[in-house]
Amino acid sequence: MSNSVLAGLVEGVSTGSIQIIDLTETLRPEYPTIQLPEEFAQAWGFKKETISHYDEAGPGWAWSNFSMSEHTGTHLDAPHHWVTGKDVPNGTVDTMPTSQMVAPVCVVDCTKEVAADKGFILTREFLQNWEESNGEIPAGSWVFLRSDWRLVADPDNYTNMQEDGAHSPGPDTECVLWLIEQRDVLGFGTECVGTDAGQAFAMEPAYPCHHHMHGTGRLGLQCMTNLDLLPATGAVIVSAPLKIIDGSGSPLRVVAFVAA
Numbered sequence: 001m002s003n004s005v006l007a008g009l010v011e012g013v014s015t016g017s018i019q020i021i022d023l024t025e026t027l028r029p030e031y032p033t034i035q036l037p038e039e040f041a042q043a044w045g046f047k048k049e050t051i052s053h054y055d056e057a058g059p060g061w062a063w064s065n066f067s068m069s070e071h072t073g074t075h076l077d078a079p080h081h082w083v084t085g086k087d088v089p090n091g092t093v094d095t096m097p098t099s100q101m102v103a104p105v106c107v108v109d110c111t112k113e114v115a116a117d118k119g120f121i122l123t124r125e126f127l128q129n130w131e132e133s134n135g136e137i138p139a140g141s142w143v144f145l146r147s148d149w150r151l152v153a154d155p156d157n158y159t160n161m162q163e164d165g166a167h168s169p170g171p172d173t174e175c176v177l178w179l180i181e182q183r184d185v186l187g188f189g190t191e192c193v194g195t196d197a198g199q200a201f202a203m204e205p206a207y208p209c210h211h212h213m214h215g216t217g218r219l220g221l222q223c224m225t226n227l228d229l230l231p232a233t234g235a236v237i238v239s240a241p242l243k244i245i246d247g248s249g250s251p252l253r254v255v256a257f258v259a260a
């Protein structure tokens with residue numbers, strides 16, 4: 001049984017009846033890293049330095065060192081990222097269950113709403129309307145907010161920072177609690193630099209997606225791309241973070257298996 005399931009997967013990939021979509025941004029210095037208010041410490045962006053490049057530092061080989069934060073580029077947030085999740089068992093990237101690294105996804109198309117309002121707030125009611133057309137969000141799934149953010153945001157102001165803070169889409173508290181309590185999701189994902197809305201500092205509690213998702217052992221995925229290539233339902237996400245000791249999160253390659 002299991003042998004035939006795996007053989008079917010391998011055959012599907014080799015024949016193209018299963019496509020593998022890359023949801024990952026290229027790690028590069030110019031990709032924006034989240035900026036906190038200046039009283040807080042900041043995360044490192046991506047930096048790469050050549051060790052040798054077929055030259056006198058290493059005539060036969062090319063390699064580089066790189067540095068970045070656990071939350072730079074396309075990355076996963078583990079429960080220990082947030083204070084509410086600090087005591088969640090196996091809540092770091094080196095201890096999280098490997099079963100969480102493969103999961104179905106529901107992709108909620110919010111592109112029209114975000115085009116009209118970059119600070120669009122995702123509500124329980126919006127998701128219930130989505131379920132009318134797409135069926136109930138299954139337990140253990142990812143929910144991704146599709147915004148096509150790279151087409152909407154100003155590349156020189158990717159978080160859409162204004163005088164009153166960032167304006168980018170995300171869920172409100174009621175929506176987050178409904179996803180947890182009524183749908184038992186694995187986590188929440190987005191193309192923006194955070195799973196919470198840009199204005200979520202002013203919500204109750206502040207940053208409800210981080211607060212409640214991580215407080216209940218759930219995950220986040222941020223800075224993804226290509227969500228427009230995914231169906232609303234039926235794709236499977238593979239997201240295996242680096243095994244950083246006590247890691248609060250990790251850059252990773254996120255891919256989706258999609259039946260062609």
Ligand code: MN
Pocket residue numbers: 071075076077222249
């Ligand atoms: Mn993060």
